[in-house]
Amino acid sequence: QVQLIESGGGLVQAGGSLRLSCVASGRTSPIDSMGWFRQAPGKEREFVAAIRWKGSRADYADFVKGRFTISKDNTKNTVYLQMNSLKPEDAAVYYCAADYGLGGVDSSLYSYWGQGTQVTVSS
Numbered sequence: 621q622v623q624l625i626e627s628g629g630g631l632v633q634a635g636g637s638l639r640l641s642c643v644a645s646g647r648t649s650p651i652d653s654m655g656w657f658r659q660a661p662g663k664e665r666e667f668v669a670a671i672r673w674k675g676s677r678a679d680y681a682d683f684v685k686g687r688f689t690i691s692k693d694n695t696k697n698t699v700y701l702q703m704n705s706l707k708p709e710d711a712a713v714y715y716c717a718a719d720y721g722l723g724g725v726d727s728s729l730y731s732y733w734g735q736g737t738q739v740t741v742s743s
Contacts, residue, residue: 665727708742
């Protein structure tokens with residue numbers, strides 16, 4: 621089992637930045653993928669970014685390329701999401717996810733989820 625705790629959400633003006641963090645605990649050594657997803661009110665959960673835990677490959681949704689960066693610190697069991705140039709449409713609850721396999725962009729392939737952290741972007 622893996623427990624995930626997100627932090628770093630909050631209220632920011634459009635054009636501003638936030639950095640989300642997700643700390644993993646429990647049986648973390650088999651983790652292969654970690655990702656960030658988001659869900660806005662009335663919308664389905666959508667992929668934002670993912671990173672391979674034992675390598676460096678990262679994938680991004682088209683709508684965040686050039687603005688968001690996913691990174692990790694294996695020594696701290698932590699994955700980050702640096703969000704720059706935030707837009708009102710980026711407002712959502714952001715969830716961290718982890719899996720022992722190749723989670724990728726498909727949320728159904730992730731076994732472990734955090735509780736989410738709210739990001740609000742004012743225009």
